[in-house]
Amino acid sequence: MERYTGKSVMKGIAIGRVYLYQKVDIQVTDQKVPDPAAEKERFLAAVEQAKEQLTRLYDEAMVNVGEDHAAIFDVHKMLLEDEDYLDTAAGEIEEGYNAVYAVDCAGTQFAELFAAMDDEYMRGRAADIRDISRRVIRILLDLPEEEIRSEEPVILVADDLTPSETVKLDKTKILGFVTVKGSANSHTAILARSMNLPALVTVNIDLSDELHGKTCVVDGFEGEFLVEPEEEILSEKVVRKNQWVADLEALEKLKGQDNVTKSGKRIDIFANIGNVEDAEAACAADAGGIGLFRSEFLYLGRETFPSEEEQYKSYRAVLEKMEGKKVVIRTMDIGADKKVDYFGLEPEENPALGYRAIRICLDREEIFITQLRALYRASAHGKLAIMFPMIISVDEVQRIRQIVEMVKEELIKEGYPLGDPEIGIMIETPAAALISDRLAKEVDFFSIGTNDLTQYTLAVDRQNQKLEGICDIHHEALLRLIEMTVKNAHEAGIWAGICGELGADTELTEWFLKIGVDELSVAASAVLRVRGAVRALP
Ligand code: PEP
Ligand code: MG
Secondary structure (H helix, E strand, O other), X not given: OXXXXXXEEEOOEEEEEXXXXXXXXXXXXXXXXXXXXXXXXXXXXXXXXXXXXXXXXXXXXXXXXXXXXXXXXXXXHHHOOOHHHHHXXXXXXXXXXXXXXXXXXXXXXXXXXXXXXXXXXXXHOHHHHHHHHHHHHHHHHOXXXXXXXXXXXXXXXXOOOOHHHHHHOOHHHEEEEEEXXXXXXXXXXXXXXXXXOOEEEOOOOOOOHHHXXXXXXXXXXXXXXXXXXXXXXXXXXXXXXXXXHHHHHHHHOOOOOOOEOXXXXXXXXXXXXXXXXXXXXXXXXXXXXXXXXXXXXXXXXXXXXXXXXXHHHHHHHHHHHOOOOEEEEEOOOOEXXXXXXXXXXXXXXXXXXXXXXXXXXXXXXXXXXXXHHHHHHHHXXXXXEEEEOOOOOHHHHHHHHHHHHHHHHHHHHOOOOOOOOEEEEEEOOHHHHHOHHHHOOOOXXXXXXXXXXXXXXXXXXXXXXXXXXXXXXXXXXXXXXXXXXXXXXXXXXXXXEEOOHHHHOOOXXXXXXXXXXXXXXXXXXXXXXXXXXXXXXO
């Protein structure tokens, strides 16, 4: 048996045969061409042809896997229109190089740029750049499109899977994924999560031909990939797998059920999302609504600010997908670990204590106003609630309210129909928790961000792995702040939820109900598990 470890991006156990997916190795050589102008024409024609292919793929994917997964082909078309990318390739051709080499250079350069970024989502986009470059190169070399063919359900093992490969997969033939490259936000990971299939990325395995067809186990609980395991280990994994499948089936039965204890106490269970696609997972998990849409993800993975129109479309899409269920959208929380170049933020000694979230919004109002306009325009299309992150004072909330009123007046003057969204704040600083009695008089709801509240209360950096041992997530100080916040909310007649990771901690579910938490917002994959914990309570 050979044992490899990797990063689990989806829990679960898959047992089956390896399907080794190896791409044809395209040989790229740098040759000088006699007529660069003609070569540039050939390059531009190939780009056009690639865009036509992408339009066709989009249409096919719409039918096979739905709009959310099809959308990636639209993104690819946009990348193929990126002027920096096109200019880089054209520049090489103008230097006299052949188009294949020029596209390869541009693709490598841009993919490396993305791969080196701090942000996980952005790193995931390196695969998209490689994907579009390969597509153009295949057209230039007159090679057929790549496909994955398999008759039986298999465990797909690959160096990396491009977005176009993942959406073309026959979903009934895949048991799990293992990739050498990839990240938590790579398309393999996103697809695995949406298909509920165990998946590992960054598995350091040699992709030699002998691997193909071998029996293997992907264990997403342990983050391990076993090739040709011994009988005894295989039997253990079969037991674990059956347990997992039984657990999933039991959870499935909870769909459509209420989040209510045996004695009749109920609580809302909502889902946290980061983009429009995640809303689909939230619906599939039977979430009662969206308790936290981390809107900053709309700002990541790009080179310019998202426009009012773009944001409006995303917010509206989520609201429409949730069909009248509440959607709490948090204004952008850029800064700290979520850095974006085009914001032009200066390096800071203590980024978590620095210029982030509402602090940027109240300082650079134009950014804030664009987002608020998009949110209020979207408010006409569903049950929107808006919340603001990193609040520390009543003054901030009052200033936010003034800006909100100004934005609403403008939009009404411009003739937009508006809804009447609830306005809330995140309680994620000890300061906000300690003055929550006063803050409660200014807003319609609180959502407790336990991730930041923990790091600021315990002075434990949430990014520092070394501190995991001393980070007591049930620390009495934290629990007291949560209890105080909920009590102050209720005394002022407003609701209070929890949207940090602690909301999904079922060791605390009973306590949350006891102190009267009104809503728990958790990852879509945790919704049914938490519902099960609520229903098991006396
Ligand atoms: C939190 O701090 O608990 C929270 C939900 O916000 P984020 O994790 O995005 O900082
Ligand atoms: Mg936070």
